[in-house]
Amino acid sequence: MQPVPHPSTPEIPRDAASVVLLRDTPAGIETLLLRRHAQMANMGGLYVFPGGKLDAADRDGAALLDQPAQTLHEGLGESALDPATAAGLHVAALREALEECGLLLAEPAQAQAPVDAPRARAMLREGQPLAQVLAALQLRLSTRRMCAWSRWITPETPAMATRRFDTRFFVAQAPDGQEAGHDDEETTASVWIAPRTALEQYRDGQIDLAPPQIMGLAHLARHASVRSVMEQARLRRPPTVLPEAFEHEGARVICYPGDPLHSVRDRALPGPTRLYQREQRFFPGDGFESLFA
Structure with a gap:
C-alpha cells in the first residue's frame, strides 16, 4: 500500500465537540442519530451524533457549568489544551445538543427552577446567547452527566x-422527560436506534455514516447499558484517533492506531483497525461481523 499524498500545507483542524446521547430500553441501549441536511458542505445527508464547532463564546462559558474548568480539563487528558478551551468544549457539546435536537442537560442554579428545554431551545433560535438563556431560566449546564469518550x-x-476538525466526543444519558427532535434546518431527521441496528442499516444502504460514527457505533454495540458505557468512559483516558490513509489497488484504505500501517502502534479502538472505502462508503476488510469482534 502507498500513503495517500498530503497537501503541502494541511489545514489546521478546528476545535469541535459532539455528544453521544444514550438511553436504556428493554432490548438494550439506543443512541440518537441526526441526519444532516443534504445541502450541508460537510457530511451532507449523513447520520451523525449532535455536535459542531467550538464557538468563541463557548470558551467564556465556565460560569455556565457545574464543575470548574480545571476539573473538565483533567477529564479530557490533553496536556496541550488550556482549561478555558476544555470547558468550552463541554459547553459546545451541550449547546449543540440543545440547538440540534432539543435536549438540555442542565440543572437548577437557584431554588427549584424547572429545566424547560423547549423554551431554552426557542430562545436560542431567537438569537439569544446561551449564557443569557441559562441566566433567564436560572439554570446551569450539567457536565457531571457527561464523560469524555474519544477524540477524532x-x-x-x-x-x-x-x-x-479536532472533535471531542462525549457520552451522556439523555435527560428523562425531554423529547428529542431535529431542527429542520441543519438536520432533517432524527432517530433513536440501537448501535448495531444503525450499522446494519448502513450495511444495507438505508442510511449513510462517516467513519467516526461507524467505529463509534461498533464500540457502543459492545455495551448492554448506559451505565456500562459511562463506567468505561470514566475509567480510561479518551483515545486520540488521527486516521492515516493509504491507496491499495485504486481504493482508499483508512487505518487507525494499532494497525500495522499506522504510525501509532498502540490500539485505540476495539474492532477492525482499518476500513476500505468504496466510492463514499466504508467497510471492514474481514466482513461486517469484524466490527464487533
Whole structure:
C-alpha cells in the first residue's frame, strides 16, 4: 500500500465537540442519530451524533457549568489544551445538543427552577446567547452527566469533508422527560436506534455514516447499558484517533492506531483497525461481523 499524498500545507483542524446521547430500553441501549441536511458542505445527508464547532463564546462559558474548568480539563487528558478551551468544549457539546435536537442537560442554579428545554431551545433560535438563556431560566449546564469518550482528528487528506476538525466526543444519558427532535434546518431527521441496528442499516444502504460514527457505533454495540458505557468512559483516558490513509489497488484504505500501517502502534479502538472505502462508503476488510469482534 502507498500513503495517500498530503497537501503541502494541511489545514489546521478546528476545535469541535459532539455528544453521544444514550438511553436504556428493554432490548438494550439506543443512541440518537441526526441526519444532516443534504445541502450541508460537510457530511451532507449523513447520520451523525449532535455536535459542531467550538464557538468563541463557548470558551467564556465556565460560569455556565457545574464543575470548574480545571476539573473538565483533567477529564479530557490533553496536556496541550488550556482549561478555558476544555470547558468550552463541554459547553459546545451541550449547546449543540440543545440547538440540534432539543435536549438540555442542565440543572437548577437557584431554588427549584424547572429545566424547560423547549423554551431554552426557542430562545436560542431567537438569537439569544446561551449564557443569557441559562441566566433567564436560572439554570446551569450539567457536565457531571457527561464523560469524555474519544477524540477524532480529520485526516490531512479528508475523505468526506471540505474542512478538518479536532472533535471531542462525549457520552451522556439523555435527560428523562425531554423529547428529542431535529431542527429542520441543519438536520432533517432524527432517530433513536440501537448501535448495531444503525450499522446494519448502513450495511444495507438505508442510511449513510462517516467513519467516526461507524467505529463509534461498533464500540457502543459492545455495551448492554448506559451505565456500562459511562463506567468505561470514566475509567480510561479518551483515545486520540488521527486516521492515516493509504491507496491499495485504486481504493482508499483508512487505518487507525494499532494497525500495522499506522504510525501509532498502540490500539485505540476495539474492532477492525482499518476500513476500505468504496466510492463514499466504508467497510471492514474481514466482513461486517469484524466490527464487533
